[in-house]
Amino acid sequence: MNSRVKQIIKVGIIVLIIVLLGMILTHCANTTDTKSAKSDKTVEKSKKKANAKKPGKNKATDVDKASDQEEKKEETSKTDSSNKSNSSESKKDNPGSTATNSNKENTGTPSKSSNNSSNNSGSSKPSNNSGSNSNSSKPAEHTHNWVAQYKTVNVPEKGHNEQVLVQAAYDEQVPITEMKEFSICNQCGADITGDPWGHLEQSAVNGGNCGGYHSEWREVVTGYKTVHHEAVYETRYVVDSAATTKQELTGYKCSGCGKTRSN
Template identity: 75%
Template sequence: MKTKQILMAGALALSMVLSGGMLTGCSNSSNTKDTKTSEVTKKKEVKTIGQKTKDSKSLKMTNNTGKKITVFETKSSSEESFSDNLLEDGDAVKNKEERTLYYDVKENDKLDVKICLQDQDKTFVFKDVDPADTKKVDVSLKEDKVNLDVTKKDGSTVTLTPSEDSAKTEDEKKDEQEVKQEEKKEEKKEETAKADSSNKSNTSELKKDTTASTSNTSSNKNNTGSSKPSNSGNSSNSNSSKPAEHTHNWVAQYKTVNIPEKGHNEQVLVQAAYDEQVPVTEMKEFAICNNCGADVTANPTAHMKNSLLNGGNCGGYHSEWREVVTGYNTVHHDAVYETRYVVDSPATTKQELTGYKCSGCGKTKAN
């Protein structure tokens, strides 16, 4: 029995020596691998919109439209026209790309923004973005209209929709300008016609006076030379009567205006915060009976002796390495939130007065 125990102890020692050598070898290999893979990565150049100056303001802008933004212009709310395109030639803000926007606004003014997407001839104008209360802006696309999802400095969000006429194409704007120019021409023609009519009326009155005077002179001559009365004066008065003036019958004209849906983004709790107990384990050596498989780590000799005294045949044991739990670590998991869109008011339509049109002559006038 002593011989078996000596042989088993020698085998155990040899196993530990070999295991130590293997662990040492793995450690050296790991260090070499870590040395080879430790490289310094170059920082990516951060793109911006606009140029940073000592007076400029800035905020973060992210493109969430699913398309490229090719035009981005800004101006103060009190200014008439927008700046040139802040994006350089060939530059575009890709989808999901975040950039820092640099812009200039006059004191106490708000910011107006103009945006155009790739392969579209529509521009979208947003007015009165408050620079003092804006943290970041997300550009989104819904039903072919660009929206601005503004995150305020207190964490709340609000969605800005484009101004009413900003989504019109350049051709539509040109058509409207041409219609207005035609209306102005028609008004000038009518004013000129009225002036000509007034001049003709005055000329006609003058002719009537001259004719009446001539008629009276002729009548006097006829009375002197003949007893026949003259009706030339009455005939002239009946033929020079004025035509009745046209009275406009103005009929209100309306157009249907689409009012887009309004809403905002909210942070919704998906998973509450919680603490997790993670077990800590380590490998430990155990003495196991060769015959009955009992754990005899505490006293192998007593186990063998007790087996022999009770007619058993447990005459040896071997060692096994087993993973055991030695304690627990507390791992904290933060709460998980997600952003959800909430509708404040659904899309609808309304009738908007555009002007008036005469049912008789077709003339129009502005509201």
């Protein structure tokens, strides 16, 4: 029991020591924060006093601010003049409106330039771009140079079929033949038809040697007949015009801009 009581007392003492240390540390931190805040406030007050004692520097900053304002005014005046010049260029087709706009620009710009010169001792200059743009000449209109365009077209051959005379009509005399028997001498080959024995006897009288004959069948023309032949024709292709080529007009093309148009 005594040992347990001693242990409990030791633990309680340790806890108290820890709590006291924590309270001391928090108090120290709060004091340092208050001191740093007071030092910051004193530094700011010293800066304000230093600025109040130097009026020359404040005047310089005021001059810088005034010059910045004047530069902004100059930029606005330049943008206004450029916008007016653009409007004058867009109204070139109406000379009356361009004249009024140019008068307005000429009357409006000097007042702005005088104000700027009074503020900045003549540092800014009025822009005269509107006058130069309004007097610029119109671009020359493009005139087309039309060049004829052609294409090659094949023309086929042309022709027709016709009957061409090959053989004219004519009459032919055709012989009429028949087969007849002829008596032929065996030795001299003479035609002894009709009197073969007389030929043999006459040959013996004259000292000849004709002693026999034989029969031969020969074709003999007995007359003629007329045979008519009609004319002979054949179909032939006759060329009227040979195949060729020709140039056909397709349109026109500008040699400058390349624009095309039809016939």
